[in-house]
Amino acid sequence: MGPSEPVAKPATAMPPLHGVRVADFTLHAAGPFCAHILGLLGAECIKVETVERPDIFRKPHPVYGRMGAATFDQVASNKLSVQLNLKQPRGIELAKRLVAVSDIVAESFRPGVMERLGLNYEALKAVKRDIVMVSVSASGQTGPERGYAGYAPLFGAAGGLGTLTGYEDGPPTEIRHVMDHSTGLTAAMATLAAYLRKKRTGAGQHVDVAARDVACGFIGDALLQFAATGIAPRRTGNDAPQIAPHNVYPCAGEDSWVSIVVSTDTEWRAFANALERPALLTDPRFASAHTRWVHRRELDTEISAWTHAHTREAVTRILQAAGVAAFPSYTAQDIVDDPHLNARGTIESRVGPEGEARKVVGPPWRLSRTPAKLDGWTPKLGEHNHYVFGQLLGLSDEEIEELIAARVIY
């Protein structure tokens, strides 16, 4: 298989989670991303919301600068939407009936809320013996900080990742949505493992994911270094110890950057030759990996002068042809325009129910026989009430109307 050819093996089956149902009680970003991953893998995700407690994408987000609802929500795009009011006893009963016909339950309430609602793991196990439940929270379901409120930057702070991120002479740095979504991705990983175990043993499992611990996981090497040596790692900007050049360099054009890393002596020689600067190879300051690192700021100055005269694309082309790691600092526009990503299906063109076209992020993997897929659009609130309450749970239209009037389906 050549690098430019698509994987040729034909798909012979449905997505891996075809036939798996997820009752998705998650809101905000981390929990919904977990269910989104399961949805991309083919699970039928039923997103539970109410008029009073809709997901964040349905509301304005002024702190973030969004003054209205989002027109599309990536992480709800493979899901069905139902309305269910958990403040009413009959809402709880219906939630249990939904769980009884599901394989996986996902929730991201503050720890203790599911218990208060009578929907904790023990209660749901009584409804569905082999249920796999995933709980996503700031600090986990146990421990003295279990009740702490948090958002992505605070998970990054408590878990140390934000503390170690930033310029050497500056403050710690906020880790943004990627902190939420990496928490969701981690939750999906553990949930898939638990579901695989359930398929083999028949036993369900409760997966309890702590977002601050997900942040700790990203600094596991630093934590080990400190525990073993007492040396606390510090913020180092774009530096990597003993590797230079290792930075982001300005290119022609406004706010235009390229990342360059030269790790080995072979790469260093290739780099100097690609720049047509043989003098770099005889300069004693740059004679070894260690001296290059010692003189990295001088090296950065020389490289910046070169990159500034080129586009990001030209720098990348020249250096990659020489076997040197370089890549543009991609904007969202660069990502949706990238032929590689469009060829892989990482970026897909989609048309919504009202004819609106947009680029969306497709599944991040290519499984040759059981491909993942993105096949929906952001559901309207309660769009699938009749399918779920009627077809799946067996309620009549009259019963559904009565529950709507009573604000149980709300």
Add this chain to the structure above:
Amino acid sequence: MRDETNAPLAGFTVVEHAAGVAASYAGRMMAVMGATVIKVEPPGEGSALRRAEPLLTQQPAASALFHYLNAGKRFVTCDLESAQGRGLLSEIMARAELFIDDTPVSRRPALQLDAPAIDARHPQLVFLSVLPFGAAGPHADYTAYELNVFHAGGEGYLMPNGLTLETFPERPPVKIYGHFAELIGGTSAVCAGISALLVRDQVGGQFVDVSVQDANISVGCFAIQRLGDGVLENRHGRSFKYGGVLECSDGYVGVLTLEQRQWEGLVKLVGDPEWALDPALRDPLERSRRGAEINRRLRAWAKTQRVDDLVKQGQALSVPLAKYNGPLDILESEQSKARGVFAPLELSALGSVPAFTAPFQLNGEALALTRAAVEPGADNQAIWCEWLGHNTAELAQWEHHGTI
């Protein structure tokens, strides 16, 4: 894990041939979740990551990164440049359910590690390919390290925001510490690999093409969503209008109030000062407009406060606040202890050291690290002889020829 039956991947065998961080992390997480993971390294010094910073010891170089990424695995050596070495690898593949590999695409055919060759010999094996840009597409053979894939995924361009950006608005974007993008790639790979295991009985093995760039675009999808709404994000536009990193007298906290009641809690925490009681600031849109002014006030106030007091008092008022914890804070935190996220790892030169296990519990139990990484080939005898049935004379011969 104390209760072995909780380990979800117990009973699975994974062969890992990984030079990079992403693929090694995928193997690591499978090992922590109970799989038997056999890491195949080149004979001699083994993986280059064994000598990668940060280091635990200089002489001999022992890497904290390598130990973190490889706890819980078995270690064999095998020279894939030789036919005999390739044959040995094929023998353990025949006993495994999943194979992790990050050999560059163009080098795979020579090592018989291309998808058709593996499928022909091991049709039931899941082939989990983990590469910076994936195994197909125009960039499949591009070289990349962490910094490059972080920027290829879109988050690199958008960092930093808030106080760091205000302090250094002209500097190049800053990376997230360590190997964030590659660990995202490894986590994404485990999701795809387990998915393929789920359907292995029905469809057999398959080729699973994981790209670290794709994984990072996926977790950074809000930027693409915003673009679809007509907003091309940049570092400056993405900053929260108020809140963020606050410097206290003895460290830093982060604060973020997205809901009205959280803002009201923050006003109480600050001590109901006159500026914050301005009725106009009850409106979230007005707060956004006057974010710079609010931050000036909050930052001046925070400098007189102690971190631990703020976090305790703030959380009691339901204000989302967190300390920017360092490694010592995390290791000693009551929360970490209660969750059991550190387990002792026996490192030969350093004794027992607490190491991070996993960010989740299963059925109320923390996961365990069964063993520390050992020297390249330390498990050759156990795997090649005791498990596969070769004899020690063969082993000696392979060692003599440099095959293992």
